[in-house]
Amino acid sequence: MFKHPTFTLVGMVFLSSLLAGCGGPNLPPVKGPEEQAAARAAFEQMIEALDSGNQDKVWEGLSARSQYRIQQNAGEGAAAKDKPSAAEKAKALTTLRNLVGRKPKIKDVRGTRSSVEVEFEYADGKSRDLEMVFEDGAWKLNLFSS
DSSP states (O other): OOSOHHHHHHHHHHHHHHHHTOOOOOOOOOOOHHHHHHHHHHHHHHHHHHHHTOHHHHHHTBOHHHHHHHHHHHTOTTTTSSSOOHHHHHHHHHHHHHHHOSSOEEEEEEEOSSOEEEEEEEETTEEEEEEEEEETTEEEEETTOO
16 A cells, blocks of 8 residues: 555554544542442441431432432422422331341442442342442432332
8 A cells, every 4th residue: 555664654653642542431430448338337327217217317318319209209209309298208218128128237338430339138048239329428328229
């Protein structure tokens, strides 16, 4: 094609520099041990609030997405956006209890790029994951992650 090797060399240098600058999107790092520990502590606080029947604490510990879904399921979503009703808080408590069982035991905590997955045993030999997301400066439980 080219009679002069300098054209080929210049072309290769240009192409390689162009490709080097075209990396994929900058992905956030995986959540590290400190974030995993903080998310685990927040999950444990949610379980304590659940065990004590503290509907306010359970509601506050839910992600915005979870609160919205509970409000939508209760049929009061748009109207009760600022202040949840007692029925919505009770629904949150019941939903969480149904997911985690009576005596959940944390088995593992894994950081991902966007959240922390908490694996726990909800019944003898049965486990599942729930997602903790960082919102408004605190770790919140996402009940509807999957």
